[in-house]
Amino acid sequence: MKQMKKSDWVARQCFKIILVLCSVIFLLNVFWPDQGKSDVENRPLAQFPTLSQHFLNDLDSYFSDQFIGRNFLLNANYVLKKTEGIKEIDGVYLGKGRLIQQSEPYDEQIVSKNMDALNAFYQKYPLNTTLMIVPTAQSIEKDRLPAFVVTQEEQLDSIYAKIGEGIANVDLRPILNEHKNEDIYYKTDHHWTSLGAKYGYEGMFQSEPQCTVYPLTSDFQGTLASKTGSPFLKDSIDLYVPNNMPDYVVTYGSDQHKSRTMYDQDAIHTKDKYQVFLGPNQGMVKIESNNESDKRLVIFKDSYANSLIQFLIPQYRTITIIDPRYYYDDIDKVMKSDLITDVLVCYNYSNFVSDSTLSDVLQSAG
Amino acid sequence: MVFNNLLFLFGFLPITWIAYRTIKKPEAKNIFLFAASLLFYAFGSWQDLVVLVIFGIWTFVSGLEMEARPEYKKQICIGSIAFLIAVLCFYKYIPYWFDELKIAFPIGISFYTFSAVSYLADVYTKKTPVQKDPVAFGLYLAFFGKVNMGPISEYHQLESQLVRRNQTLKQCGQGMLMFIRGLVKKVVLADQIAVAYTLLGTDTSFLGAWLLGLAYTFQLYFDFSGYSDMAIGLGKMFGFEIPINFDHPYIATSVQDFWRRWHIALSQWFRDYVYIPLGGNRVGEQKYIRNILIVWILTGIWHGPNLTFIVWGLYYGLLLLAEHYWFKKRLDRFPRWMRIVLVFLIANIGWVFFSNPTIGQAFTQLKNMIGVGVSSFASDRAIYVLTSYGLIFATCVLFSSTLFSQLFEKTIQKKFGKQVWLGVYLAAFAVCVIMIVASTSHTFLYFAF
Numbered sequence: 001m002k003q004m005k006k007s008d009w010v011a012r013q014c015f016k017i018i019l020v021l022c023s024v025i026f027l028l029n030v031f032w033p034d035q036g037k038s039d040v041e042n043r044p045l046a047q048f049p050t051l052s053q054h055f056l057n058d059l060d061s062y063f064s065d066q067f068i069g070r071n072f073l074l075n076a077n078y079v080l081k082k083t084e085g086i087k088e089i090d091g092v093y094l095g096k097g098r099l100i101q102q103s104e105p106y107d108e109q110i111v112s113k114n115m116d117a118l119n120a121f122y123q124k125y126p127l128n129t130t131l132m133i134v135p136t137a138q139s140i141e142k143d144r145l146p147a148f149v150v151t152q153e154e155q156l157d158s159i160y161a162k163i164g165e166g167i168a169n170v171d172l173r174p175i176l177n178e179h180k181n182e183d184i185y186y187k188t189d190h191h192w193t194s195l196g197a198k199y200g201y202e203g204m205f206q207s208e209p210q211c212t213v214y215p216l217t218s219d220f221q222g223t224l225a226s227k228t229g230s231p232f233l234k235d236s237i238d239l240y241v242p243n244n245m246p247d248y249v250v251t252y253g254s255d256q257h258k259s260r261t262m263y264d265q266d267a268i269h270t271k272d273k274y275q276v277f278l279g280p281n282q283g284m285v286k287i288e289s290n291n292e293s294d295k296r297l298v299i300f301k302d303s304y305a306n307s308l309i310q311f312l313i314p315q316y317r318t319i320t321i322i323d324p325r326y327y328y329d330d331i332d333k334v335m336k337s338d339l340i341t342d343v344l345v346c347y348n349y350s351n352f353v354s355d356s357t358l359s360d361v362l363q364s365a366g
Numbered sequence: 367m368v369f370n371n372l373l374f375l376f377g378f379l380p381i382t383w384i385a386y387r388t389i390k391k392p393e394a395k396n397i398f399l400f401a402a403s404l405l406f407y408a409f410g411s412w413q414d415l416v417v418l419v420i421f422g423i424w425t426f427v428s429g430l431e432m433e434a435r436p437e438y439k440k441q442i443c444i445g446s447i448a449f450l451i452a453v454l455c456f457y458k459y460i461p462y463w464f465d466e467l468k469i470a471f472p473i474g475i476s477f478y479t480f481s482a483v484s485y486l487a488d489v490y491t492k493k494t495p496v497q498k499d500p501v502a503f504g505l506y507l508a509f510f511g512k513v514n515m516g517p518i519s520e521y522h523q524l525e526s527q528l529v530r531r532n533q534t535l536k537q538c539g540q541g542m543l544m545f546i547r548g549l550v551k552k553v554v555l556a557d558q559i560a561v562a563y564t565l566l567g568t569d570t571s572f573l574g575a576w577l578l579g580l581a582y583t584f585q586l587y588f589d590f591s592g593y594s595d596m597a598i599g600l601g602k603m604f605g606f607e608i609p610i611n612f613d614h615p616y617i618a619t620s621v622q623d624f625w626r627r628w629h630i631a632l633s634q635w636f637r638d639y640v641y642i643p644l645g646g647n648r649v650g651e652q653k654y655i656r657n658i659l660i661v662w663i664l665t666g667i668w669h670g671p672n673l674t675f676i677v678w679g680l681y682y683g684l685l686l687l688a689e690h691y692w693f694k695k696r697l698d699r700f701p702r703w704m705r706i707v708l709v710f711l712i713a714n715i716g717w718v719f720f721s722n723p724t725i726g727q728a729f730t731q732l733k734n735m736i737g738v739g740v741s742s743f744a745s746d747r748a749i750y751v752l753t754s755y756g757l758i759f760a761t762c763v764l765f766s767s768t769l770f771s772q773l774f775e776k777t778i779q780k781k782f783g784k785q786v787w788l789g790v791y792l793a794a795f796a797v798c799v800i801m802i803v804a805s806t807s808h809t810f811l812y813f814a815f
Contacts, residue, residue: 010791012539014539014542014788018792022376022379023384026380057409063377064372067376077800090807147750147753148747149750
């Protein structure tokens with residue numbers, strides 16, 4: 001009998017507390033000012049819906065997007081999952097002391113398409129052509145990954161086997177593995193650091209660039225921190241400015257606006273601080289330098305190349321940077337009008353095996 | 367809308383409960399609850415609501431007609447049920463055969479069709495009188511607690527609660543505890559084990575095939591029984607006493623026992639409205655075998671249009687016959703734990719048919735489970751899942767048995783005060799809310815303009 005009363009007490013109290021709690025949270029949600037966007041999730045948040053066929057659905061998204069304490073609850077979820085022994089949240093591995101993005105699955109069809117397009121492009125423009133596929137942290141930071149995660153070794157080998165004669169291949173595995181205990185990838189972001197990119201440069205030119213390092217911020221929580229809700233890890237961003245950096249002008253393709261630096265200092269006040277390197281993703285960016293070089297480079301790249309470019313500026317008279325994911329113009333015109341002498345394809349492994357826009361742009365040549 | 371949704375937990379539920387409590391007149395209470403239920407259902411889609419309302423009116427009017435024209439009672443009953451089943455089949459099977467038609471499946475139609483059939487059959491057999499109050503009838507069919515995923519609840523079980531219900535704080539409290547238990551089952555266990563299931567999707571190692579099977583076995587149980595618990599809990603908060611739908615099926619000691627514990631409402635429905643009208647077991651041996659097979663093939667068909675579901679139904683039909691005629695007595699000689707393991711394995715194999723889209727794929731997984739055609743004993747991925755989700759698998763085992771509730775009663779209830787007990791429930795609720803919020807997170811690598 002006593003047991004019964006005890007359980008009744010728990011039941012009644014539980015009901016009262018949760019009813020009050022839920023009602024209070026409801027009222028708070030109603031009166032709390034709405035947010036326009038989420039820095040943590042890097043996206044606009046749903047706003048109060050207008051009357052339409054989807055009103056109730058939209059109301060649902062609005063309520064969960066604007067839910068009070070949402071960011072705190074996302075952080076709490078990370079702590080919970082980590083405590084449970086879960087080693088992966090939303091495609092991000094919870095590694096030792098860092099977050100490591102899971103690579104996209106290797107898509108043989110896309111890889112073949114990209115490689116065929118590159119080989120055909122070389123046939124059309126037999127210039128000094130280099131392919132640099134940067135292994136991601138999942139491949140290099142094996143020791144920091146959860147046990148039994150599959151890496152990218154075989155897949156990289158099979159990509160390299162598809163490279164046509166005449167195209168130089170930069171296999172960064174040896175040099176990156178040599179430095180694998182340094183911070184060559186951000187702990188909280190899916191990109192490599194300036195230090196990593198410096199090793200990338202070394203792998204490409206077989207010489208070490210002489211640079212001055214400028215620490216920019218030590219308060220960077222990148223995309224992987226957002227995806228997992230990890231509240232504790234933070235990264236530093238350093239700029240590596242080559243000692244022989246010439247004067248140069250950067251022209252951004254979207255609005256043709258010009259800048260005398262590739263570093264967008266304003267980015268450190270935003271969420272995605274990696275944008276300090278050449279700003280947000282753009283279809284085409286051009287860099288013209290005041291140096292003695294007679295080489296003119298075109299780069300087909302994803303965002304990994306953005307931090308590599310700081311090392312490349314002294315080496316080339318002009319650099320034309322094309323991000324095939326956002327590029328819809330005539331590539332032949334660029335090759336001719338920019339008097340291109342060198343071609344670099346620089347992608348991270350994950351994008352190269354899953355994104356076929358490179359082949360679309362290269363194939364449009366002709 | 368679903369129960370593990372922020373707008374439901376922190377909007378719909380408290381507002382509906384408080385408003386319902388504030389209204390004094392029983393008729394007004396019923397009208398309000400019915401309207402709230404329709405709104406709840408409309409969150410899925412407006413088109414679905416139209417189907418539900420048409421079903422409701424059709425069934426309600428058929429009931430009245432059966433009373434008004436007793437000479438055509440049988441024809442009306444059969445005709446009305448035939449229409450309901452035909453519409454159900456249309457939505458369930460036509461999109462499967464003609465996938466180019468893009469017909470959206472109305473949420474919960476499998477459940478509320480069976481509720482409607484139960485009403486017509488109960489009225490026909492005079493188990494219950496005709497319901498003349500359209501709101502009370504509407505509530506039976508569309509109460510938001512059970513409209514999406516049951517329990518099906520036979521009409522005669524709920525009839526006395528439809529017009530007037532007592533709603534005590536004690537009952538509300540018990541409902542809340544049950545709701546939280548269901549929420550934990552769904553959000554903490556089912557949804558997390560579902561991730562492990564997805565990770566193992568194409569694994570063809572021996573360990574991978576077993577883990578895949580186990581992950582599905584637990585996901586299905588915790589998802590469905592969690593949802594049923596929440597439904598029953600919500601029912602209690604509004605004064606309904608809906609019978610339980612799952613009773614620890616994975617500690618069943620025979621196949622028959624398993625089906626007394628798994629989706630009880632469905633088994634009862636088939637027993638009361640198909641098996642017994644066919645003569646049940648009070649017929650000759652041949653007819654008995656026929657009845658069992660009919661019931662189980664229909665059970666399979668009810669679950670879905672794929673051939674795999676029919677095979678799954680037939681699998682249980684044949685197993686029940688084999689148990690009845692052959693291995694029941696032998697089984698009884700085994701110790702209890704051995705019978706539990708055996709029945710659990712039988713359920714696991716059943717779910718392999720249930721979970722795979724084709725018979726071929728089901729057999730591939732079964733072959734892998736006995737070591738035929740495997741890529742390796744244990745793939746890296748399988749070991750990764752085991753190490754990453756080991757704790758959750760272990761918790762699933764614990765929650766599937768009565769071990770957990772015994773443990774809970776012995777330690778927390780007896781050794782610690784009631785405050786700790788309350789704290790555990792509140793913490794569990796908080797954990798669920800955290801996980802629900804996380805499930806609505808969409809992080810973009812590049813700002814989505």
